[in-house]
Amino acid sequence: MTTTTRLADAGALPFWRRPQALLFLMAAAMPVAFATWSALLNNFVIEVANFDGHDIGWLHTVREIPGFLAIGVIIVIRYMHEQVLALLSLALLGVATAVTAWFPTLGGIMVITLLSSIGFHYYETVNQSLQLQWFTREEAPRKLGLLLSVGSAATLASYGLIVLLWEPLSLTYNAVYLAAGGFTALVAIFAFFAYPRFEAPNPQLKSFVLRRRYWLYYLLQFMAGARRQIFVVFAGFMMVERFGYDVHQVTGLFLVTLLCNMIFAPLIGRAVQVFGERRALLFEYAGLVTVFTLYGGIYFFSWGVVVAATLYVIDNLLFAMALALKTYFQKIADPGDIAPTAAVAFTINHIAAVFLPAALGYLWLVSPAMVFVLAAGMASGSFLLALLIPRHPEPGHETIFAKLNAAAPAE
Template identity: 75%
Template sequence: MAQYITLEQAKDLPFWRRPVALLFLMALAMPIAFNTWSALLNNFVIEVADFDGADIGLLHTVREIPGFLAVGVIAIIIFVREQVLGLVSLVLLGVATAVTAWFPSMGGILTITMLSSIGFHYYETVNQSLQLQWLKIEDAPRMLGWLLAAGSFATLIAYLAIMALWETLSLSYNVVYLAGGGVTVVIALFAMLAYPQFEAPTPQNKTMVLRRRYWLYYALQFMGGARRQIFVVFAGFMMVERFGYEVHEITTLYLINLVANIIFAPLMGRAVGYFGERRTLGFEYIGLVLVFLSYGGVYYLGWGVVVAAILYVLDHMFFGLALAMKTYFQKIADPADIAPTAAVAFTINHIAAVFLPVGLGLLWLVSPAAVFFLAAGMAGISFCLAMLIPRHPAPGNETIFSAGYPQAAQ
């Protein structure tokens, strides 16, 4: 029988069995499977299934459908605890990743991608909810930065193994996928057995929550999801298609991103705590405008592979500042709204993701630079939205238009 304890009672447990330790364990487990899949994906689909830009767009549209349906988490948590659902989702992600190479056809790749995506998106939805419920508001920016760094460290180990052993041992896609997915499954099963069920202080609403006062958070999520698709789908694909990057070279690029995250993610968390969400997100979006415009320059001006690689690393680092959206919502939310709003926000985040990759995949065939110029415009809109966040967000002071803004801004 599962053991249920409150967060206050959990303080008496050994440190490794406390809620924060479980968050770190899950932060280590998920990226191993997901980023192993991502690191090999572009080379795998091009070499095995002869994908072009339109095909990769279709694949990522399929991958994002479960994110669009993440609102279904609200129905599931009526019957299944969030903590259990998160770990079961990790198992599904790991298993689907492990068997990816067993299905080398277009239909097989799309099917297994759908399954792994269900695991990934349902895990991410629940994980965001648990983070905001289990972490204190004053500690959240710093801890979220460290959680991001922990995930990067786990992925770093996986990428180092791929980079060192891919050519040396002539590894196959099957071996690497089995190893990456298998490790995630083992960690998730251990967490199911080793940790009690933690009770958050505030019972969560188990119905869909759409509140007018959260509109800015919803808008930021929508724009973030649309903009993120261009990076996830096309930035790495550009490195393979235009510059002929091989698996170990793509992995090296990811490796640099991870080292940067390990070093800078905790600093990003501190920056959010010190400068506030408005300034931090504004800095992120201005940086992304410049990066995406420069991506276009890679095509129009003929800039070389070194410039493209530098832009890729900067792009990845700027996205790390998006943790400020989590802390912004934590500050303005009714504590009982965290779980259902996490699900709704994930669905909003993926509205554009369902149709954007396919449409932009077709645009890519005509003008890759236009895809990145469109992303720069999206980042500009996000900057305008970020400027609507008050200096001190709180319930009743959600935007600069809220009644409490003049007092809170002083």
Template identity: 70%
Template sequence: MGGLVFSLDDRPPKALCMKQPIPIAQAAEFALWRRPVFLLFLMAFAMPIAFNTWSALLNNFVIEVAGFTGVEIGWLHTVREIPGFLAVGVIALMMLMREQILGLVALLLLGVATALTAYFPSFGGILTLTMLSSIGFHYYETVNQSLQLQWIDKARAPQVIGWLMAAGSAASLLAYGVLVLTWKAFDLSYTLVYMVGGGVTAVIAIYALIAFPQFESPNPQLKKFILRRRYWLYYALQFMAGARRQIFVVFAAFMMVEKFGFDVHQVTSLFMINFVINMIVAPLMGRLVSARGERFVLLLEYAGLIIVFLAYGGLYWLGWGVVVASVLYVVDHMLFGLAFALKTYFQKIADPQDIAPTAAVAFTINHIAAVFLPAALGYLWIVSPSGVFILAAAMACVSFGLGLLIPRHPEKGYETILTGRVRRTIKSRL
């Protein structure tokens, strides 16, 4: 098949498969609230409540309570990304339980770890809880992306994934909205907010484990470590996306607190603006992918990110104020939303049985740079914050060059425009 395959193949033990699996084709007979797509929407809603509660408070919590500098925040995010680098472990866990169960257990872990975060305000305690919540988050995300591509038809995938993004934005908006309205008004503590945010996600995960049947995907997934040569462009784009995204996730919000002195409610308000826009724009992004293709949308993302990251540097070179910084942050967040086109690109070129193992491999590739980059850039940040953003702009340039290789209509056997040229060359010689 043109790749490396290491077998871990086996069916999940019956002890962890108590419910009789239901084929996806028969799911339409169930009430709407017990169908696969409803479960996807429920998970899409549940995860951001814990994750964004953690994110909204993080920079203020670690600066005000734990006294973090750029060095410590860099190490924290390095630790946070280690489980993402080890996402291939999902393949082994698939031997013990079905993907659906694994995803919900991971979601439960995310909720519980988030709920306990403020009880351990030391450097070691924060890193430990961050590691646990990160295991939950990254393993959930790996399985969630796999289930989306298995359960949603290719023709409808861009639109449905766009609506799933909108549902996640709605949950984030709810979490941030409650924070903005109550943080100062009721003088809330970090302990209470983390407990409520994580607890809600944990309760939803438990409900989903009990209420939904186990769904059987139409194409049984290989429980193997897979690297295929024909997926090389997808791997490369995932690597660059992971490296570039770390700069946004780690340092853009940190800049708003460190440079402009944002308080919790101000950071939260900025996040709320992001998610209001995403609720409106995400379904439109899905339509754009369907109409213009993954190539156009990804090139649009990469070109926009080049401009935004260079402008971040301008905040330090030219002394631009907080309004410009806030606008850039919102645009930055919106552009990263276009990255779901990379999912549908892979869905079009993949063998159906490769989706689950490749989702795990892709998550690991996405997090290779994430393991060392935040800590390394934490030291660069102390010397030159603008240099961090210039590096991100250079990464976006590389992504743009790779994006030019995506065909207008990718499919299995036509994964890159180079594949088409090779095919035409071979035919001309015959």
């Protein structure tokens, strides 16, 4: 990264060296490490480290600490360009994933998970900022949907290789983690040297930004983070603990989910563009209330693995609609607020993540069904909050209570 190029001048570069091409390259590289880590995690910790619900809850609490501290990005970008930070974070994620199997104890897994999580969460924070700066408001919903599709395709390739080769080649956790993490790290290194540093037209504030007029966005981020944790931590764990899924079976379920995401993510982006953020988020939250309620029913009514697997796929598709929350913020934000607010939002999103997995790990030991009932309640709260989003949000008209002003107020 020896040169600097203004975003307006990037069109003169070869197509593969343009800023949007970099976003798509990173979108393909990140899931290879993260999705492979996720696919193997539940089997790895149960078979190698003898984890129970309490242990997995604490592991995910540790994993979410860097997300809670994502606000530190504001300090880092004072001294480091966002694009550089994104690539360095991506490389850290890859390296930490690669060596995961070298630490097969509770303490070792927690330490290496913390390192990979720093890479993941700092990458995601800066990447979201770059997306909203490098895409126009008109193209953002469609392009964000395409990025989801590309990430799903990369994850699909990873899952497909695991499903096809795990048993025939007698693959080990170490071999798979090394291959996936090493690939992501190498892509990050390549991108660092192959792409110029792109300068967006609107300089980003390098200070803490917490504006009153973004209050609804902050609340929706908090609820999304709390609700998401229950799914990430316990839905996959349930498939292994209750239904005895092996590695290739868990990965096969993820593979089906990714196929659906590849097909529907671009359509979801178009739907957000046509119907607006309010309707898209209301549809997502209503669907999540239903899905989480049915998750609880698996324990109350002893429904089988087919129902659980179907709900898992539907759950993932609904979460893909969360891109509407990004575009909602893009429409109401001052252009210079995007980077610092992305960091603040990531911290808010992870407030519950620091304590919720560990706390619910104890509840899981008593009643797994109640964990999912609690998630349904959180989704209901999000639905009520989404009713406050105006049909056409913009600065000065962030909620249905805000009067439409010609210019957004400073606070």
